[in-house]
Amino acid sequence: MDLKTVSVLLFDDFETLDAMGPVEVFGCLPGCQLHFISRHGGEVTSSQRVVVKTEQAVISPSEAILIPGGQGTRSLSQDADYLSWLQSQVDAAALCMTVCTGSALLACTPLLDGIHATSNKRAFTWVTSLNNRVHWQPSARWVRDGKFYTSSGISAGIDMALQVVADYRGLEQAQDIARRMEYVWNDDAGNDPFAVDA
């Protein structure tokens, strides 16, 4: 996996920054192409009313996929048909990243069973109730387990995306992107200022 293509999976009522934070990071990575996809293609509207154009998804095995969270995950988490399609997309991808309650959506498929993962800490009770076979981490800015990177809420997606760049393209590249963004990178996955009290 050389991080040449990242497909950003959008749905109505996605949380804007969940997607657009990592998009900024990967969009600044030399030789990395971004695709904006959704199940049926067409316009998708975020919770903050950004209308984004998407294509119908076709995930190839060399791709990374990014799944944001947001209010839209509440209804999709009960949509068996959508979840089955989501599972096939993530199965196809070489790498899967979730931000915020994107991991909640993924936990409604069997893909996270037995996997260490995290999510938004404000929604943690709901998220963890969805699947008790996931090893949910109450204190983690992000977690990597196999091909899955899951991050905490909203802005944590930026820290995770920079780590993905560090892992696949080197630390210097990640630091350079953070500097370009004038962003103080929290580069310690274990430093979670919003951890759920144990």
Added chain:
Amino acid sequence: MDLKTVSVLLFDDFETLDAMGPVEVFGCLPGCQLHFISRHGGEVTSSQRVVVKTEQAVISPSEAILIPGGQGTRSLSQDADYLSWLQSQVDAAALCMTVCTGSALLACTPLLDGIHATSNKRAFTWVTSLNNRVHWQPSARWVRDGKFYTSSGISAGIDMALQVVADYRGLEQAQDIARRMEYVWNDDAGNDPFAVDA
């Protein structure tokens, strides 16, 4: 000015996070509506290839306007016709925020003459060369002067937007949004980790 409407001014090759960071902040503010506008309306594409739907701009006097930066400002800064239109929009607004090289664009109109302002620190030489009647600040996360808030590069827009919320809706509201975003707010305008060496 009660921060009920924020119009986000987009153009081709805007920097994604310049716009979408503040959009996340204002989109989470109760009773605040976001509009996405451009000179001619229609689809606008960011430097990171996000295609966003926009409407033709109609700024009313009670509105705030947000101007992102990005590569697109380079050509627009030489487009007299665009600059004259931009000036009329910003003149109409009650409050004007810029992120990154958004202030460069604004400095090509007379609106920032005599105003204290900042911008992206990596592009500071170019930005400051555009207008020496602006009091450019080499070390500032953001600057407020009258109706203008100008911020440093890319991620600094989030810190500035939270300050705007604090100024117009109270500190507690801003802190609540930062917590919701799981974002460690740099709430000190004088704390600029990316300042240009004096």
